[in-house]
Amino acid sequence: MSSHGISAKESMIEIRRFYLALSLLMAVLATIGFWPQYFRPLMSGGVAADTAIHIHAAVYVGWLGLFIFQCLLVAVGNIRLHRRIGNLGFLYGIGVVVMGLSITIARFTAKLNDGGIAAVEHTSLAPATDMILFSVFFAAAAYSRFNPERHKRLMIVAATSLLIPSIARFVGSFELEPAIRHTVRLLLWLSPIYLAFGYDIYSRRLAHPTYIIGAIVITLFNFRSPLQYTDTWVSITHWLASIVD
Template identity: 45%
Template sequence: MAAVGFWPTYFGPLLRGTLQTVPVIHFHATVYSGWLLLFIVQIVFASTGRLALHRKLGKVGIYYGFGLVVVGVFTALSRFASRVQAARLEEVSLPLAPIAPLSDMIVFPLFFGAAVLYRRKPEIHKRLMIVATTILLIAAVSRMTFLGTPVPLPVFLVVWFLPIFLAMGYDFITQRLIHPVYVIGLVGLFILRLRNYVGETDAWSDISRWMATFVS
């Protein structure tokens, strides 16, 4: 899903040698792609019974997960600072602060932190990890222009929630269970998606102007 969403604007041009972007974007893409790879490896270890390896790598994953938050916030503020400086040079209105990545970096650590706390309860831990990682896919889905420009909200939610829907379907087929972690996760993700409306308010404009004084 991440590769599909970012293919037109990042991975495709990168492979063709035509991508022009700043180093912080490459760093961000590398770190976040690494997280998805780590997540897949951990699923393989857990599902094949290699739990000792899963736990050892999980210790690294704890630092990696919280490192994602640092990288995400740094990248968002770095790009915001560049836009603020450009706006002042061109004497145009200051841009709005990037509510999307900043709100992602508030919600992701909530679910990831809960997953860390429940790491000794695998039935809860693994589901929290699925929800936390699904949060990070929101940026990829928003770039799937083949779904519409902008992507219609119902379509957006179905595509974004797909990993959780698949996991819920697996639970229901194998255990006749709909785990509350997934229900809470879906509610949390839906609320997160509403940040677009917050970004259009006067209050967010005021916050953006306040933030601009610190990043430029």
């Protein structure tokens, strides 16, 4: 085998290991925010939460575990099994969206019952749009499954989009000025994409447009809070309240 062939093979192994390491980093980021209030008490048997919350947590942990396992299969070169499990992963991704929206509606309904329409007029924008963000990138990843270069990058962006609840809780546990807190939250949220972007530059001398688009979209979503005070969003919450009431 030529030295060029060996170099290409070693490069592919390195790239696959990088994506596995990145998936593990995302697992850490997904855990840190929920560790004090959920995972640590859960391990000691002291967590008090509704059954729906436990199911929600189990679904998301399962998704993260499946994501890491898929990266591991690619890292060890078992592409055939990776693709077979990918069919299950697509269905699981739909389940993640359904569960996320179900929890959002359940919390919306609870607030509505406790405080009336005034209590929900300016709520639920973030969790609802989080699911939209994930759905778009996940659907694009599924559609691009026969284009490995685009598929894996879209999966990274989709998985990154789910990190915001944990990142927000983690950064919110520190006493920071609002502007600093907002900046730190965005930097941590986007850190997997930044690392993947940098690795693209290092390994390919060119950044894939998927990361650029993903970073821009997620950044824009980070500034969505004022939208919940618009007449349009208030109208949406009134419509939703008329359905769930």
